[in-house]
Amino acid sequence: MAHDQAHSHAHGHAHHHGNVAGSSEAKLLFAFVLTLLMLVLEAAGGIVSGSLALLADAGHMLVDALALLLAFLGARFAARPADARRTYGYGRIEVLAGFVNALTQFALVAFIVYEAVQRLFSPQPILSGVMLVVAVLGLVANLVVLRTLHGHDPDDMNVAGANLHVLGDLLGSVAAVLAALAVRWMGWNWADPVLSILVSLLLVRSAWSLVRRSGHILLEGMPEGIDVADIRRELYSADDGIVDIHHVHVWQVTAGSRMATLHAALAPGAEQADQARVLVAIKRMLSERWRVDHATVQFDPGPCPDGQEEGCGNGKPHVH
Numbered sequence: 001m002a003h004d005q006a007h008s009h010a011h012g013h014a015h016h017h018g019n020v021a022g023s024s025e026a027k028l029l030f031a032f033v034l035t036l037l038m039l040v041l042e043a044a045g046g047i048v049s050g051s052l053a054l055l056a057d058a059g060h061m062l063v064d065a066l067a068l069l070l071a072f073l074g075a076r077f078a079a080r081p082a083d084a085r086r087t088y089g090y091g092r093i094e095v096l097a098g099f100v101n102a103l104t105q106f107a108l109v110a111f112i113v114y115e116a117v118q119r120l121f122s123p124q125p126i127l128s129g130v131m132l133v134v135a136v137l138g139l140v141a142n143l144v145v146l147r148t149l150h151g152h153d154p155d156d157m158n159v160a161g162a163n164l165h166v167l168g169d170l171l172g173s174v175a176a177v178l179a180a181l182a183v184r185w186m187g188w189n190w191a192d193p194v195l196s197i198l199v200s201l202l203l204v205r206s207a208w209s210l211v212r213r214s215g216h217i218l219l220e221g222m223p224e225g226i227d228v229a230d231i232r233r234e235l236y237s238a239d240d241g242i243v244d245i246h247h248v249h250v251w252q253v254t255a256g257s258r259m260a261t262l263h264a265a266l267a268p269g270a271e272q273a274d275q276a277r278v279l280v281a282i283k284r285m286l287s288e289r290w291r292v293d294h295a296t297v298q299f300d301p302g303p304c305p306d307g308q309e310e311g312c313g314n315g316k317p318h319v320h
Contacts, residue, residue, distance in 0.1 A: 025076055031145045031166065032068040035061055038141045045134030049127035051180075054134055057172045061138075064169050067101045091254030092218075099214040105164060105207035109200045116193035116200075128184035135176035142170040164206050171199040220251040223258055226290055231262075234289065238281040241266045241274050247306060250292060260286055260295040263304060275299050 039061040046054030082089040149163045175195035182191035222228065232245045244265035252258050264282065266274055279297055286292040 025072060027148050028068055028072040031148055032065060032072055034141055034145055035065045035068055035166075035169070038138050039065055042134055042138055045130055049130035049134070051126045051131040054131055054176060057135075057138065057169075057176050061169055064166065067104060068166075070100065071097050073097075088253050091257060094254050095214050095217050098210060099218065101164065102207045102210040102214065105168065105203060105210075108168070109203050109207070112196050112200045116196040119193040120190060123189040126180075126183050126189070128180050132177065132180035132184060135173055135180050139170070139173035139177055142166060142173050146170055164203075164210055167206065168199070168203050171202060172196075175199050217252050217254075222250055223252045223290075226250055226258075231260075231286075231290065235262075235264075235282055235285060238285045239278045241270055241278055242282075243267050244300075246304065247298075250290070257294070258290065258292045260290075260292045261298070262295070263298045263300050263306070265300045265304075 039058055042054050042058040042061060045051070046058055077090045077093045080090045145166050146163070149166060175192070175198075179192035179195055182188040228248045228250070231248055231250070235245045236242055242264060245262060246265075247263040248260070249262070250258065250260045262282075264278065266278060278299075282297055283295055286295050
């Protein structure tokens with residue numbers, strides 16, 4: 001039996017991930033500061049104009065500012081190197097931050113809907129001019145923040161969570177602008193709560209998508225676009241000496257960090273040199289086809305020591 005772990009690949013990945021994390025930190029810090037400034041401006045504008053819409057949006061931005069701060073701290077901790085207790089490092093903090101951010105988005109949606117219903121039954125006069133100016137400034141600020149966070153790694157749950165909150169801010173600002181125009185030019189006080197509810201419905205879908213994706217990673221689920229049966233079938237062609245591939249596990253620690261473990265059985269009479277050759281072939285195929293750059297391969301010299309299930313050591317399809 002032989003074990004091998006892709007240490008050289010792991011070091012290369014850590015360096016790459018450090019660069020990504022550093023870039024994410026700067027973007028998230030800028031987004032947090034700008035959101036905090038707009039929070040103060042919208043709160044002041046809401047008090048002066050008597051606009052519940054601006055005050056609600058300021059509350060929205062307060063939650064988002066906290067979410068961005070959490071995401072920034074997540075990116076910073078994720079950049080810390082591995083230690084004796086956390087051999088994979090702290091990268092999964094990014095996924096946890098994204099998961100928590102998505103859950104807070106659900107709470108925010110519930111708050112928006114509740115406030116919207118209250119405004120439908122208890123409309124109040126609004127200084128639409130002040131409301132419109134502040135709402136437009138908030139819209140511009142959110143566009144800048146969204147542009148800053150644009151283009152993040154699609155696997156980065158942390159930045160994706162922050163991006164979701166900023167998108168909510170952007171939609172909220174658009175709703176505030178439209179509501180201000182409707183109140184100012186049409187006298188439609190009901191426009192604000194109605195638009196708020198529509199925005200909430202859009203946010204629920206995005207929040208659910210993020211919860212599903214981040215939860216899948218936390219449960220060690222198979223990365224999207226990867227099928228174990230395909231991996232087994234393709235790895236048979238990696239080398240003529242391979243007679244069985246089984247006990248295949250592929251998971252994702254954090255953004256772009258895919259790992260795998262598997263058992264391989266070689267033809268009877270295989271030498272140590274054959275194992276070394278096959279090991280290189282398997283690792284190369286995993287890296288090139290499925291972006292798995294950290295893999296542990298166990299060679300079974302006889303019957304699989306981990307069980308005698310169907311497909312274990314006899315070449316039949318087996319997924320565990």
